[in-house]
Amino acid sequence: xxxxxxxxxxxxxxxxxxxxxxxxxxxxxxxxxxxxxxxxxxxxxxxxxxxxxxxxxxxxxxxxxxxxxxxxxxxxxxxxxxxxxxxxxxxxxxxxxxxxxxxxxxxxxxxxxxxxxxxxxxxxxxxxxxxxxxxxxxxxxxxxxxxxxxxxxxxxxxxxxxxxxxxxxxxxxxxxxxxxxxxxxxxxxxxxxxxxxxxxxxxxxxxxxxxxxxxxxxxxxxxxxxxxxxxxxxxxxxxxxxxxxxxxxxxxxxxxxxxxxxxxxxxxxxxxxxxxxxxxxxxxxxxxxxxxxxxxxxxxxxxxxxxxxxxxxxxxxxxxxxxxxxxxxxxxxxxxxxxxxxxxxxxxxxxxxxxxxxxxxxxxxxxxxxxxxxxxxxx
Numbered sequence: 001x002x003x004x005x006x007x008x009x010x011x012x013x014x015x016x017x018x019x020x021x022x023x024x025x026x027x028x029x030x031x032x033x034x035x036x037x038x039x040x041x042x043x044x045x046x047x048x049x050x051x052x053x054x055x056x057x058x059x060x061x062x063x064x065x066x067x068x069x070x071x072x073x074x075x076x077x078x079x080x081x082x083x084x085x086x087x088x089x090x091x092x093x094x095x096x097x098x099x100x101x102x103x104x105x106x107x108x109x110x111x112x113x114x115x116x117x118x119x120x121x122x123x124x125x126x127x128x129x130x131x132x133x134x135x136x137x138x139x140x141x142x143x144x145x146x147x148x149x150x151x152x153x154x155x156x157x158x159x160x161x162x163x164x165x166x167x168x169x170x171x172x173x174x175x176x177x178x179x180x181x182x183x184x185x186x187x188x189x190x191x192x193x194x195x196x197x198x199x200x201x202x203x204x205x206x207x208x209x210x211x212x213x214x215x216x217x218x219x220x221x222x223x224x225x226x227x228x229x230x231x232x233x234x235x236x237x238x239x240x241x242x243x244x245x246x247x248x249x250x251x252x253x254x255x256x257x258x259x260x261x262x263x264x265x266x267x268x269x270x271x272x273x274x275x276x277x278x279x280x281x282x283x284x285x286x287x288x289x290x291x292x293x294x295x296x297x298x299x300x301x302x303x304x305x306x307x308x309x310x311x312x313x314x315x316x317x318x319x320x321x322x323x324x325x326x327x328x329x330x331x332x333x334x335x336x337x338x339x340x341x342x343x344x345x346x347x348x349x350x351x352x353x354x355x356x357x358x359x360x361x362x363x364x365x366x367x368x369x370x371x372x373x374x375x376x377x378x379x
Contacts, residue, residue: 001228004035004148005047006056006139008157009100010365010374011177015053022046031142032100032366035060041232048152048221049212049238052176052203055157056098058137058148059086059226066145070106074114077147078136080122086149086226092128093119093136096150100141102369111138134224152221160216161273164265165197168304171367174341175199176207178302181361181376182339188299191254191331193286193324198266198279200302201255205275208253211245212238249278256284286323293331301328301338305348321347325355329379338377341365345373352377 005027007015012029019027019036023043027036038044048057062077095115097108115136119125135150157173179200184190186208192200206213214221218238223229255266263283270276284292305324308317328338337360340348345362352359357377364371 002035002037002060004033004058004060004146005054006033007054008173008366010363011053014177014180018051018053022050041229042237044151045234045237049214049241052213053173055155057151060146060148062147064145065143071114078115078118088227090124091133091225092126093134094129094132095136097138104140149224152223154221161269163272164268166262166265168307170199170304172199172203174365174367176203178339178341179204182300182302183337184300189252190300191298192303193256194303194305195255195257195266196262196304198255198269201253201279202270202273204253205278208249209246209275212241215242251280253278254280256282258285286327289327290330295330296333298331299333299336304341307343321351325351329355332379334379340375342373345375348375
């Protein structure tokens with residue numbers, strides 16, 4: 001089977017890394033997704049429960065470049081000959097669209113109607129948009145349409161622990177990617193000096209412990225009744241994934257902020273995630289970092305820096321960026337990296353250059369319709 005994993009555009013290489021690390025397989029990538037092949041149900045269940053960089057997982061049935069005649073091109077795609085390879089009996093179903101091509105003129109209801117009409121015509125299947133046996137996915141990316149079977153009917157980028165939220169908003173998938181882009185491997189010292197809701201530190205701790213991130217949502221994940229998964233004891237596989245998780249890891253993840261509100265939100269979210277004893281929390285101003293860590297003690301810094309708008313006090317914002325890079329220059333190891341995610345990049349570039357940081361990499365990462373700068377620096 002071909003498995004397509006949907007992720008945020010810009011972090012496809014992080015999803016490839018997860019496939020390689022957890023499954024030992026190579027994955028190809030496109031805009032906002034990666035693909036790999038497997039006939040082992042364990043691979044599918046592992047991806048759905050353990051991968052931290054994906055939002056959807058599906059069995060790929062077909063793909064084609066679409067044109068303005070998309071609705072006509074979709075007719076007959078879900079044929080008997082295709083679906084008989086996966087299903088042995090009638091099922092209730094729903095259809096969902098996922099779009100990376102946000103400029104697609106055709107509406108989701110029109111697409112759903114065409115596909116549902118086809119399935120009703122060729123099968124004795126009933127529509128059920130509340131609790132279907134099967135959910136079909138129609139995914140649009142880079143002017144191609146991908147048709148598939150949703151493997152768990154859950155948005156895998158949602159986190160059960162993400163209860164206490166403060167600005168700026170951050171997807172858990174992107175937070176995980178920032179930790180990995182910083183070079184964090186579970187052993188190096190990782191600091192988020194502006195922790196917000198704590199997502200970077202929490203995702204790093206879940207990775208460090210090798211804990212299946214969707215374990216506590218296992219009752220919500222609904223695998224489709226495809227032949228390839230029949231007879232598979234998913235509960236046993238899930239429990240085995242959990243049993244491999246480390247009970248406690250060394251204290252090398254630090255979540256700091258100068259805001260008590262941020263620290264309290266991070267502590268509460270980390271406790272819900274069950275990894276609060278893997279993170280050191282502290283309300284700290286940036287100019288105290290050198291006293292906390294000492295010279296050349298930190299391997300990785302990853303954070304969403306202060307954002308500014310027309311209502312911001314630009315002098316205070318600039319002072320914060322100046323202090324960030326000044327302290328980072330002192331506390332970071334020469335082999336270390338600092339990764340920053342921001343809507344604007346001018347202040348990052350200005351103060352990184354002032355303190356002799358070298359730009360290793362830059363990329364755009366998408367959160368919904370918003371493209372954000374990710375800049376990776378080293379000394």
